[in-house]
Amino acid sequence: MPNAQKTVTDRDVVIVGGGLAGLAAGVGLAACGLNTLVLEKAPILGGRARSWTDPETGDAVTVGPHIFLSEYPNMRKLMRILKTEDRIVWQKGKFITIVDGQKETDIKMSPLPPPLNWLPCMLRERDFFPLRDLLSNNRVSRLCMQIREEDVLRLDEEDALTVLRNLGVTERWIRQFWAFTCQAIMNVPIEQCSAGALLRFFHYMTSRTHFDVGFADRGLGDLFAPQAKDFIEKRGGKVETGVGVKTVAARNGRAAGVILEDGTEISARQVLVTLPPMDMNQVIPEEWAKRHSPFKDLAAFGPSPYISTYLWFDKKLTRQQFWARNYNENDMNCDFYDYSNIYSKRATDHSFITTNCIYSARLDHLSDEEVVEKTLEELAEYLPAAKKAKLTHSLVSRIPMAIHCPSTGTEKLRPAVRTPVPGLFVAGDWIKTGVPASMESACTAAFMAAEEILADEKKPRKLAEPMKRPQGLSGLLWRASPTLRKLPFFSPGNYLR
Ligand SMILES: Cc1cc2nc3c(=O)[nH]c(=O)nc-3n(C[C@H](O)[C@H](O)[C@H](O)COP(=O)(O)OP(=O)(O)OC[C@H]3O[C@@H](n4cnc5c(N)ncnc54)[C@H](O)[C@@H]3O)c2cc1C
Structure with missing residues (x-):
């Protein structure tokens, strides 16, 4: 960069992006004593959760x-x-209200162990949950209760609509329940959605005691953005808005800081990029973007x-x-x-x-x-x-x-936080966290990335909280699944091996 004005800084870590992932990572790193700089291009912090x-x-x-x-x-x-x-x-008292005209159906969980906790509501709301349709979900439910990460990745190759039809779900239930879940949670039409991603979410919903x-x-941003800035800055770091990063700086094959849109170079030992997949390659040097995963696979993320x-x-x-x-x-x-x-x-x-x-x-x-x-x-x-x-x-x-869009094939492309480039890490809601892209996924990825950076800085620390393991009867089935899936009744089709 011939025009770069070199700014000598002593930052341990520079974070690109001041959305939830960038700020959560900044908080995690600052709490562990690293001098952290967060750079956000927009005039306000919070990214897709800003207010x-x-x-x-x-x-x-x-x-x-x-x-x-x-x-x-x-x-x-x-x-x-x-x-x-x-x-x-x-x-209070319900998960969601579904309305059809002026008719309201309250979907509630009961205190029974999962997955039976949904049953009383299904029996009560017979118009919404017709028995024939519910029963047609039987094979899918058995599959979901046993599903593990390797099954999710195998099912990622297939679209949700085909898998549900193959497993005998009625067309009406596909439309009323599964297409709704695809739209509301996965944010993509059912015929395009990765079956692995959708069924893992169903597993999650049917294996927990309670959800509120x-x-x-x-404003949502007011629950984390000013407080995160304050937290990081009180510990010697800095959070700047209106500062766009042009590229990650490369030196001797490793990430060595960032170059800003105005040409200023900021050096740092570790660089964490928290941009969505569509924006990521704008800041990754071309030689890395062409050569390394996850950067060369980003076009798959629509x-x-x-x-x-x-x-x-x-x-x-x-x-x-x-x-x-x-x-x-x-x-x-x-x-x-x-x-x-x-x-x-x-x-x-x-x-x-x-x-x-x-x-x-x-x-x-x-x-x-x-x-x-x-x-x-x-x-x-x-x-x-x-x-x-x-x-x-x-x-x-x-x-x-x-x-x-969690389209077919994308689940297996969601990357780990550590990239093949030394000193370069990624975070954000689309990272491989085991949960759908969401605020939770953004924070999980952020804490996972902070852990990796802390390990490299010889300050190892556990930050990311694991998801609860499957509970109730769902938990029993899930734990017994390696044996159960060998029995014909418990192995729905070829989807579990
Ligand atoms: C309308 C809507 C509804 C949603 N509903 C829910 C919901 O109900 N529940 C839920 O859990 N999640 C929901 N989400 C998703 C959730 O908001 C996101 O998953 C989460 O906010 C993503 O955070 P992030 O930090 O990964 O990415 P982002 O928020 O996108 O952060 C990336 C940041 O990087 C900045 N940036 C980009 N380029 C540069 C650059 N060159 N230099 C510096 N900075 C740069 C961007 O301005 C942005 O602030 C919803 C999202 C939207 C938009």
Whole structure:
């Protein structure tokens, strides 16, 4: 770099990206005494979980509404370190409400051991869970209860729709349950989704005693971004916004720091890049990008775009915090939130409703006005009062990538945090963490990367929290699976070996 202004710095670690992964890694490293610099290109921290204040209403707006699960051990660990865990509002008494017109179905877990904890709800809500469809899920359930990482990787080659059909699931149940799960959680159409990724998520849902769903009680970024900056800087590090990294600096075959967009070079012993797969290669020197995994495989990770819509009303429309529409592929929106029932310091007498339209490229042609109009129509099917209420303000947020699409073949390409290049590490929600791309995956990858860096710095430390092992009857079956899968009844098709 002939024009580079060399800046001599004594940073132990430079982190590219100030989203959840970059900040969580920074917190983990700073807590262990490493001098850490976090560089964020955008003017605000938080990346895809950032938030800001809407100038017209004064309400906090997040890039799109998010949920937490109680089983987010690493996200919750970060928030415990930052003393913000009590800012999650946990929804009481149910997992989700599915609405079909004005009909509500509350999906709840019972105290029975998993997977029986879902059974009472299924028996109670017979319209939503027709017996014939439920029974058709039988072989899939047996497979999911036994699934291990090597099975996930084998199933990654196949698309979810084909595998579910081969296992005898009815077309109606594929549409109502599996296509909904693919859209809401995996963020990709069922015919495109990796069967391994989807069935691992089902295994996770059916092998835990209890899940609660939670929401930020204010802007999501306000639960971690300013506190992480403060935490890192109090320990001698620095977090800078509005500073784009142009490339990782290479010296003698190893990463030696970064070069900024303005030409400034910052040297550091270790470099951690926390960018999404689509942005990663913009900062990786070409010789490494062509030669090494994960960089040469990044084209396989396509984006799942979202359109999030925000509607402010002059009246209260509901006491629900969160609901989703019964799946229909022609719908625009999937999940809905009324933040007047969630935010702790906001007026509760007029609704502030936000929605997510997932895998939204099919609707890119709509203008913002059309998006608002269609969202109002869908909202009014459940809450007819929305038609009479006055819409006082609206906002449409178009997000090029919420997460990567977990398409067939991508699960096995999710990389480890240590790259083949000495001194260069990667983190972010798309890293191989064993959980779908999410806030939890971003924090898990961050703590895993920090552990590897600490090991190289001769300060080994355990930071990443493991997922709980399968519990209840699901746990028994899972542990016995190496033997059980040899028996014809327990080995559904050729999917388990
Ligand atoms: C609308 C929406 C809804 C979602 N819902 C949920 C949910 O309900 N639950 C859940 O768990 N997850 C959800 N997610 C996903 C979750 O937000 C992400 O998985 C997580 O925030 C990813 O964090 P990250 O740090 O890996 O990546 P990012 O947040 O993308 O961070 C990368 C950062 O790097 C910065 N950057 C890029 N290029 C450069 C450069 N050259 N130099 C310096 N900085 C750079 C970017 O500006 C960005 O801040 C949702 C996401 C969206 C958008």
